[in-house]
Amino acid sequence: YKPELQKLREKYSSKDAQTQQKLQQETMLLFQKHGVNPLAGCLPLFIQMPILIGFYHAIMRTEEIARHNFLWFDLGEKDPFYILPLVAGVTTFIQQKMMMAGTEQQNPQMAMMLWLMPIMVVVFAINFPAALSLYWVVGNLFMIAQTYFIKGPDLKATKQAGGTGK
Numbered sequence: 001y002k003p004e005l006q007k008l009r010e011k012y013s014s015k016d017a018q019t020q021q022k023l024q025q026e027t028m029l030l031f032q033k034h035g036v037n038p039l040a041g042c043l044p045l046f047i048q049m050p051i052l053i054g055f056y057h058a059i060m061r062t063e064e065i066a067r068h069n070f071l072w073f074d075l076g077e078k079d080p081f082y083i084l085p086l087v088a089g090v091t092t093f094i095q096q097k098m099m100m101a102g103t104e105q106q107n108p109q110m111a112m113m114l115w116l117m118p119i120m121v122v123v124f125a126i127n128f129p130a131a132l133s134l135y136w137v138v139g140n141l142f143m144i145a146q147t148y149f150i151k152g153p154d155l156k157a158t159k160q161a162g163g164t165g166k
Contacts, residue, residue, distance in 0.1 A: 004030055052132065059131045066129070075131040084133035085125035089118040091140035098147045 008030065012023035059065050059076055066076030073079045096114050125133040 052135075055135060056128065056132060059129050065131065070130075070134070073130040075134070076129050078126065078128070079130045079133060082126060084130055084137060085122045088125045088133045088136040088140065089122035091137055091144065092121045093118040095140045095143045095147065098144060098151065 005027065008023060008026050012019050012026070014020075066074075068075045072081065073084065079085060093114070096117060100110055100114060121136060125136060
């Protein structure tokens, strides 16, 4: 369906509201034709939300965790130096960038989420206990490593193709 989607984007390249609405309608028809669910990318977030909520309550209700120190922060308190929230945002960006390698031009919504998700993670991490930020950082580092080992050759090929085109 991707070549067809690219043709649609070229056909409706004008930025006026009517043309963009027609592009959205045609895109949805194309997705239906090929059985593509545009919200499927949100599924991991919906699965992770109950885990995060449960984790938050476990931190707040377990005094051993809530009052425990790790490195420079209390696990049950906000990071006073904002280091963990920033690291969580950066690792989220890197992880998403690796997952999306080569697809930025094909799906502008995904390109927008590449920037929006890390910002959201930083905002949430600033306001929640540091243990949640630590959870995000460690989880993202594992995802980055996993993605590197699974998609490593593809990532290198994409990087080399992009580098030689300039």
